Amino acid sequence: MDVHGRDLRYFAAVADELNFTRAAERLYVSQPALSKQIRMLEKQLGAELFVRDRRSVRLTAVGEALLPHARGVLAAWQAAQTAVEEARAAERDTLVVGMSTSPGRGLLPALRTRLMSRHPAARPVLRQVNWADPTAGLADGSSDVAFVWLPLPDDERYRSVVVASEPRLVALPPGHPLTARAAADPEGAVDFRDLADEPFLALPPEAGPLRDYWLALDARDGRAPRIGGVVASAEETHEAVANGQGVVLLATGNAPLIVRDGVTAVPVRGITPSRLAVAARRDDERALVRAYLAAARAVGAAEV
Amino acid sequence: MDVHGRDLRYFAAVADELNFTRAAERLYVSQPALSKQIRMLEKQLGAELFVRDRRSVRLTAVGEALLPHARGVLAAWQAAQTAVEEARAAERDTLVVGMSTSPGRGLLPALRTRLMSRHPAARPVLRQVNWADPTAGLADGSSDVAFVWLPLPDDERYRSVVVASEPRLVALPPGHPLTARAAADPEGAVDFRDLADEPFLALPPEAGPLRDYWLALDARDGRAPRIGGVVASAEETHEAVANGQGVVLLATGNAPLIVRDGVTAVPVRGITPSRLAVAARRDDERALVRAYLAAARAVGAAEV
DNA sequence: GACATCCATAACTCATGGCTATCACAAGGG
DNA sequence: CCCTTGTGATAGCCATGAGTTATGGATGTC
Numbered sequence: 001m002d003v004h005g006r007d008l009r010y011f012a013a014v015a016d017e018l019n020f021t022r023a024a025e026r027l028y029v030s031q032p033a034l035s036k037q038i039r040m041l042e043k044q045l046g047a048e049l050f051v052r053d054r055r056s057v058r059l060t061a062v063g064e065a066l067l068p069h070a071r072g073v074l075a076a077w078q079a080a081q082t083a084v085e086e087a088r089a090a091e092r093d094t095l096v097v098g099m100s101t102s103p104g105r106g107l108l109p110a111l112r113t114r115l116m117s118r119h120p121a122a123r124p125v126l127r128q129v130n131w132a133d134p135t136a137g138l139a140d141g142s143s144d145v146a147f148v149w150l151p152l153p154d155d156e157r158y159r160s161v162v163v164a165s166e167p168r169l170v171a172l173p174p175g176h177p178l179t180a181r182a183a184a185d186p187e188g189a190v191d192f193r194d195l196a197d198e199p200f201l202a203l204p205p206e207a208g209p210l211r212d213y214w215l216a217l218d219a220r221d222g223r224a225p226r227i228g229g230v231v232a233s234a235e236e237t238h239e240a241v242a243n244g245q246g247v248v249l250l251a252t253g254n255a256p257l258i259v260r261d262g263v264t265a266v267p268v269r270g271i272t273p274s275r276l277a278v279a280a281r282r283d284d285e286r287a288l289v290r291a292y293l294a295a296a297r298a299v300g301a302a303e304v
Numbered sequence: 305m306d307v308h309g310r311d312l313r314y315f316a317a318v319a320d321e322l323n324f325t326r327a328a329e330r331l332y333v334s335q336p337a338l339s340k341q342i343r344m345l346e347k348q349l350g351a352e353l354f355v356r357d358r359r360s361v362r363l364t365a366v367g368e369a370l371l372p373h374a375r376g377v378l379a380a381w382q383a384a385q386t387a388v389e390e391a392r393a394a395e396r397d398t399l400v401v402g403m404s405t406s407p408g409r410g411l412l413p414a415l416r417t418r419l420m421s422r423h424p425a426a427r428p429v430l431r432q433v434n435w436a437d438p439t440a441g442l443a444d445g446s447s448d449v450a451f452v453w454l455p456l457p458d459d460e461r462y463r464s465v466v467v468a469s470e471p472r473l474v475a476l477p478p479g480h481p482l483t484a485r486a487a488a489d490p491e492g493a494v495d496f497r498d499l500a501d502e503p504f505l506a507l508p509p510e511a512g513p514l515r516d517y518w519l520a521l522d523a524r525d526g527r528a529p530r531i532g533g534v535v536a537s538a539e540e541t542h543e544a545v546a547n548g549q550g551v552v553l554l555a556t557g558n559a560p561l562i563v564r565d566g567v568t569a570v571p572v573r574g575i576t577p578s579r580l581a582v583a584a585r586r587d588d589e590r591a592l593v594r595a596y597l598a599a600a601r602a603v604g605a606a607e608v
Numbered sequence: 609g610a611c612a613t614c615c616a617t618a619a620c621t622c623a624t625g626g627c628t629a630t631c632a633c634a635a636g637g638g
Numbered sequence: 639c640c641c642t643t644g645t646g647a648t649a650g651c652c653a654t655g656a657g658t659t660a661t662g663g664a665t666g667t668c
Contacts, residue, residue: 002309003381006625009306020646033626035646040624045385047392052646054634065391069384076380077307080373081349087369088351310656325614337657339616344655356615358665 005077007041008070010034011049015067018057093121095288098129098136098143101234103276104253107147107163107299111278114295115288122288131203131232134210138281145292149251150275153208160279161296166252167273168216170195171237173244174262182266192219192270199228199246201237214249216271238263251276309381311345312374314338315353319371322361397425399592402433402440402447405538407580408557409468411451411603415582418599419592426592435507435536438514442585449596453555454579457512464583465597467604470556471571472520472578474499475541477548478566486570496523496574503532503550505541518553520575542567555580 017023024031042049049063115122127143129136137143152158172179182190203211215225228246231237234257241263251274255265278296280289321327328335346353353367419426431447433440441447456462476483486494507515519529532550535541538561545567555578559569582600584593
């Protein structure tokens, strides 16, 4: 039914040489092993492939019929191996870059350029990941590296390089009283305690510590926030704010995604700045991953 | 380097089912065996072929790349097997009919017709064999059946069916004295003792008992014949007789091959008739061979 | 919470494919 | 004429391959 590729290779070699001893040498096996395998193949096919006439070896009609097909099978397998090798190479050179929202700030082209100056064959592929996954695909392996907001859950599994640290803003619906207060402020900002009691839009519970972070839990002295709704994308967030479901904290760089149709964003005093980082799985030592982190380090700040 | 066809078959089955358990059933192997073989294949290729994600199995990029090639290899091997099967069938249906000189007497078409009425797929192939081999190729396997002159050397290895028994003639050169004597004889014949002392043309020594037979050794009372030359074909024989190198005994049916350009042939009294037979190797039980002998029996006389 | 599904692992058996040593036979060569 | 050389087949041995059954562990389902 099936055949081992080796047997076809052996058969072709003997057919080439018409001499078992020489064929065995060419195949780096002993002559008896070769003889035995050919006999096995003949037995399997139910037909003699060679006539071993005391002084000479030659193909039978059946052998003659098999030879081109045997070569065909071997060639087809050769092609298969090549295809696998190419796929492996493509996989090795592909770096999946996960992100929840576009990191902006000119980071992607800058990192791409630096990466490819070191690894010309590299092909960074961008991948959009739902906000529900704060690791932007690192956790389930769907990304190799990712733009993430610190802090990450399950911190020790990842290493990260901060590439931007910016004050956080609050997005306010049209006509919200705090808009006027910010306008009157010398810095154009508001204090967090002035908005702590507003209903907040929150990330899904799966987001873990990141959800808490964007609710500024650490600045609330243990008092629970009011949750006005759950959002998992920039578009949802804009809609929810515009509809007055609640306010939401934003990284400065993400403000343009939310601020339109009367929604405004103003700086908030009294909370820590947001930190955007490039991260990878700590145990992922692949060259391309290391190179991307190195590029991020060159572009951004210190590793955490 | 090489791959076992089975592994590709297993791989294709799992790729089809995307489920090891079901694929294993389809392949009639246990699930662990299948799992192990796929792992082996992956190890050999140095790349994962499937992602076994808790609940599902799916192809990796490499697996995706391999799949069409794997099917290609399997198809190529399938074609190879078909080719072998066809060659085997052709070989099974081919009957090599050996002969030294054409048996004539309408035997070949008669046997061919009878053979093919029983075995429509049969393809009798005629093969001319040098006179030096009295078995006309049976001995070395180059013929399956053969037209031979009895007695055969190594008798017990063959079985034969006599298809013609005819008086032997002697071929005489132009102007030989015996020609006149025969003309004067009431039967137009000569007695063997009148030509026993002539130089005789003989078959090569390898012909064994057949050589002796055509020298009519049994009719010489132990006296050795004079050998005028050795001949191994009808053409040589004619030439040698015409040149006066010697005389030679002939089967009646073969006279037309020799008698021309003044060479004559006259019946000889006092020697046994020649017996033309169809023979085969005794241990050759193939249907086609048996059928050819049966056809010969129907056409000719009794089996020896 | 018991059960079913599904893939992986463990421990075992037996055939396969390799090796070395040796034989049998034909063909040349001193 | 014997002896060497070349060639394929055979014998006996051993490691590995490929299969088995039994079991584990994770994940949904009723």
